Amino acid sequence: MIGTGTTAVVTGGSSGIGAATAALLARRGCDVVVVGRDAAALSAVAARTGARVCAADLAEPDAAGRVLAEAGAVNLLVCNAGIGWAGPVAGMAPSDVERLVQVNLLGAIRLVRGVLPGMLARGRGHLVLVSSIAGNMHVAGEAVYSATKAGLAAFAASVRGEVAGCGVGVSVVVPGVVDTPFFDRRGVPYERRTPRPVPPERVARALVRAVERNRAEVFVPRWLRFPARLRGAAPVLTDALQRRFG
Structure with missing residues (x-):
C-alpha cells in the first residue's frame, strides 16, 4: 500500500502530524497530495517533500469533491x-x-x-482516521472536540465492518498530546507537566506502520491504550481518577 504507484491524500497537511506524514510517505515513493487551508504553508511542505x-x-x-477531483484515484x-x-x-x-463538527468529523x-x-x-x-485520546477519555473544557474525535472512531469501526474482505483497510490513530501548533491555534496553550508532548514524527511513523500492518487501532504513545480501555470497563472509576490526578 505504501510505495511507488500509491496516491496518498493527507488532510491537515500544512504542519504537525500531517506534514510529518506527508514527508514520510513521500520518502517511501508515494504521490502525496497535501490538503489544508494555508496555501503558503502547504507550498512549503510541497517544496520539502515533492507533494x-x-x-x-x-x-x-463541496471541498471533499474538489480535493478528490484534483487527486485522482486515491x-x-x-x-x-x-x-x-x-x-x-x-x-x-x-x-x-x-465548525468543529464540520472540519473534524463531517469533512x-x-x-x-x-x-x-x-x-x-x-x-x-x-483509510486512516486520526482521532485523539480526548475521544476516549473525559476532557473537561473540550466537550465538542472530544465528541468529534469519538465520532471518528465509531465511524471507522462501522466502515471497517462494511469493507471486511474487500481489500480495503481502516485504521484509527489515537495520539495523546503532540508537539504541534494545535494548542496555539485554539488559543489555549498546553500547560500540564504530564503527559509530555510527543513529536509529530513519532505519530507519523506509527500511522505508516498501522497501514503496513493493517492495524485497526494504534495509540501514540502506546501506554495510552491502558487508560482508554480502563474507562471502557469502568467509566465512573476512571473519571474519578482523572478528577483526582488530572
Whole structure:
C-alpha cells in the first residue's frame, strides 16, 4: 500500500502530524497530495517533500469533491485535519460548534464516502482516521472536540465492518498530546507537566506502520491504550481518577 504507484491524500497537511506524514510517505515513493487551508504553508511542505498541493477548507460541503477531483484515484486517505476549542460548552458559540463538527468529523466522512467506491472497485486501499485520546477519555473544557474525535472512531469501526474482505483497510490513530501548533491555534496553550508532548514524527511513523500492518487501532504513545480501555470497563472509576490526578 505504501510505495511507488500509491496516491496518498493527507488532510491537515500544512504542519504537525500531517506534514510529518506527508514527508514520510513521500520518502517511501508515494504521490502525496497535501490538503489544508494555508496555501503558503502547504507550498512549503510541497517544496520539502515533492507533494502536490490542494488548498481547501474541509468545512465547506463541496471541498471533499474538489480535493478528490484534483487527486485522482486515491489508494491511501489520511484524514488528519482537525481544529480545537477550549472552554465550557455552555459558553461556546453555535458557529464554533458547527465548525468543529464540520472540519473534524463531517469533512472526514465526506472524503471517505468519496474515495471508498473507487477503492472497493479496485479491491485495494486504506483509510486512516486520526482521532485523539480526548475521544476516549473525559476532557473537561473540550466537550465538542472530544465528541468529534469519538465520532471518528465509531465511524471507522462501522466502515471497517462494511469493507471486511474487500481489500480495503481502516485504521484509527489515537495520539495523546503532540508537539504541534494545535494548542496555539485554539488559543489555549498546553500547560500540564504530564503527559509530555510527543513529536509529530513519532505519530507519523506509527500511522505508516498501522497501514503496513493493517492495524485497526494504534495509540501514540502506546501506554495510552491502558487508560482508554480502563474507562471502557469502568467509566465512573476512571473519571474519578482523572478528577483526582488530572
